[in-house]
Amino acid sequence: MFPDSFALLNPLRLSRCGSLDSLRKLHVLLVVTGLIHNHSVVFQTIKSYLRFDQPLLALSVFETAENPTLYVQNLVIRCLSHHGFYSDLLRLYSRSQHSSRHRLGSDEFTFPFVIKACSAVSGFRAEKEVHCVVLKSGYGGHLVVQTALLHMYAKTGRMELSRKVFDDMSGRDLISWNALISGYSSNGLDREAFEAFRQMQADGLKPNSSTFLGVIPLCRSLGPPMAGDLMHGLALKCGAFSDKALVPTLISMYAGWEDLTAARLLFDLLPSKDLVVWNAMISGYSQNGKWDEAIEVFQLMHHSDARPDIVTLVSILSSCSNLCTIDCGKCIHAIGIKHGISDQSSVVAALVSMYAKHGEIDSAEDLFHTTPEKSLLLWNPMISGYLSNGLWDMVLGAFHNMQLEGVLPDDISMINVISGCTMAKDLCRGKSAHAYSIRKGFISNIRVMNALLSLYCDCNQFSTSLELFHRMRVRSVISWNTLISGWGKIGDIQSLVASFRSMCQEGVTFDMVTVISILSSFCSVEDAASGMSFHALTIKNGCNLDLSVANALISMYMNFGDTEASNLLFNGLSSRSIITWNALMTGYRNTNLFAEVMILFNQLRMDGQKPNSVTLLNVLPACESLLHGASRVTPPSAIALCICLQGVEAYKQREKCLMG
Incomplete structure (x- = not known):
């Protein structure tokens, strides 16, 4: 004799199914007895599956139900969205709109999740259709739905439509403003994000931690370090530090301004540190070339309760790559193995780069070849490793094998290949790489063009390099430095000086490489007047304090036979290298x-x-x-x-x- 619906429903209602396995067995019994068609049984079964985070099983129950309700549909849709099953969510929504059996419609609780799914997997047409349905259904004035639409258009890069939705809102809350600011920020519209931040405060709304998380990363691009200090102070005033996510954001901001003292002070004042905070401090030191400090923080983290993740290892391996010895890198490798993350693609790539930089190319190759799936993320450091170890043929061989495996190169791959041809003085293969760059569209990339300029300059094809330079629509300081160096190699000082003046007229700020290239060129000619003029320029811009520039100046004056000036420079140095x-x-x-x-x-x-x-x-x-x-x-x-x-x-x- 089968139990009645109450007997089966009761354990579901009281959540007595302690495991997913027992719930499935009960589900089978409900199907066998035919009680699965009972409305209350369907509802409780779906809720139980959702309690075990099984949205797809809940969806299967919902789809077999005879008379499901909109409330139950919304429960399933919300859980599908939470677990990222956006395609299944949209199929369910489509059936609810068009199926004669399950035409339940939608309400203000349905649309936010449907709109989010559209921005994740659908195209612009689907987004517009959903927007039209929202308006037609009369939910276009609901704030939560409008905010979801704002997010949708911002995520797909259509900020003009996102702003229109925002402007049409009759009432805007803090969530709406945060969505707009975040949209501008994620689309690279930093000034618009700051303007929205100011407008929000002018409207009398107090920013919260989510607001600051959207605005603080933009401080570096728009203002001096003082702007970050002001933002930090405002966050304190608004009580936003209750959100722990704000601290690593501020640490990254200060590190971006190279103010590692402020970043470390903030880090040290934090009584308890989670993994994100540790990673922010380690990454800040690594990005600023403070390798020893990054290792020190990692050691502190290693002795704490925090467990390193992929981000930690990639950041710290970057520091290990630049240390004098490889011992630290090998220790980090061992830690990665211990925690089971050494085989992650980004970690393997960082390890390959680290071993190659220390000259242990065999170890780098072992890691590379034992990785089953090799993406571009792994091929590039391997090719770069061959390049840094002077293995030119291996660079070209790896590039060829990469393409045979169906992995398409990017600009970094092309730069490595062209640089390999440059160092090997292999003009023939360099021209082939040039032709390949044209076919694949890399020729518009300024870094690839700079690599080609160096190739032709170093292979005594300066006329070709000059022709490429004049074709470039945008030129960086590296482009100009290559041209100036080329003029110096052929001894055309007049053209070198003219190029330097043109560079300054175009608003390109010269760097130490520019100065050293020019001064080194004067070492091969006797043009004391021009040399002294550039010496004055280095003093004016503070470049003369750099040791490399001082070395070039000493060589230049010695070439002019002015031993007195050379000795004066030499004796004025606080430190000297060999x-x-x-x-x-x-x-x-x-x-x-x-x-x-x-x-x-x-x-x-x-x-x-x-x-x-x-x-x-x-x-x-x-x-x-x-x-x-x-x-x-x-x-x-x-x-x-x-x-x-x-x-x-x-x-x-x-x-x-x-x-x-």
Whole structure:
């Protein structure tokens, strides 16, 4: 004898199904007994499946029900939306509108979820159709529906329609304003987002944490660091710090302005830190080149209760890639294995990059080849690794294999390939890469064009590089630097100076590379007047404080024979590298002032500098000249000095150069 509907319904109503398995068994019994067609049984069964987060099973029950209600339909739609089953949601909605059996219609509780699903999976036509149905149904004036429409148009990049919906609202609450601000922000309309933020406050609404989460990331693009401080203060005043998500956003903001002191202070003042906060601080240090500090924060995190995730490992591996040793990177790799996230694609890509940068290309290849599915995210660091290790043929081979596997290259792939051809001085393959870039549409990418400019300049095809430069609609400082360097290589100082002036007239701000390229060019010609003019320019812009610029200036004045100016620059430096010492020594050697070379050599050793091959090429001729005049035979004392400082191979290489 089968139990009646009350006996079956009661355990459902009282939520006595402690597991999904027991609920399914009860569902089967309801179907067998035919009680599944009871309205109350259907309702409770659907609710029970939703309680176990099983929207698709709830949907199957709903679709077999004879007389479902709009309320039950809305329950199913809401759960489908919550779990991201947008296609199933839209199919259910479509049936509810057109099916003769389930024509339940919609209300203000249906439309927000349907509109959200449209923005996630449908095109513009479906969005307009839903909007029309909303208006036709008389729900166009409901604030929650209007806000959903605003979100929908903003998410699909149609901010003009989003703004129109907003302007048509009879009453706007904080959620509506936040939706508008977030829409502007996500579509890159930073100024419009800030203007909406000001209008919202002018309307008497107090911003909350969601408002600040939309506005704070924009501070860097629109104002000085003081604007971020003001936003921070306003958030405190409005009591928005109850939302923990605001702290990592502020940390990222300060890190973006390179104000790591403020970011760290905010981090340290936080009594309890979740994973997002740890990641924000680690990422802030990594992005600003503070590798040791990033490692320190990671170590603190490792000794806390926080468990690293993919974001943590990718950020910290970026720091490990730039450290002197690989030991730290290997430890991070082990931690990734321990937590079961080392095989995630973004982590594998970061590991490949880290091993390749430290010269362990075999380890990078092992990781690469053991990854079953290789996306572009993984191919690019592998190709870049071959490039950084001087394996030009491997760069081109990997690029070819990537395409054979059906992975399409992006601009980074093309830059790596072109750079490989440049370093190998392989003009033929470089031209092939150029042709491929044209066919695939990469030629409009400014970074790809810059790589091509360098290719032709380094392969002694400056006329082609110049032609490409003039075809570029937009030129960056890198484009101009390549052109200036090219003029310097062919010794056309007049055109070099003219290009620099044109660069400044176009409003492109020069950088250290520009200055060093120009000064290095003056080292090969005798144009003291122009050289002194550029020296004055470096002083005016504060570039002369950079050690690389100072080294170039010393070399330039030595080339002009102005040892007094070179020594004045040299003695005025607070710190010197071996390149600085070599620049002055080379100048003395070229003017046969060998005694001064030896004096400088003794001073640099007392200064704790380690001589390199360039140093020895300066010192050994000085030893020979001082001990044996112009004799080509290297004296024993010089041989001993060379072997002592650089080893037998360096001495043999130096003798080979002299005899060659």
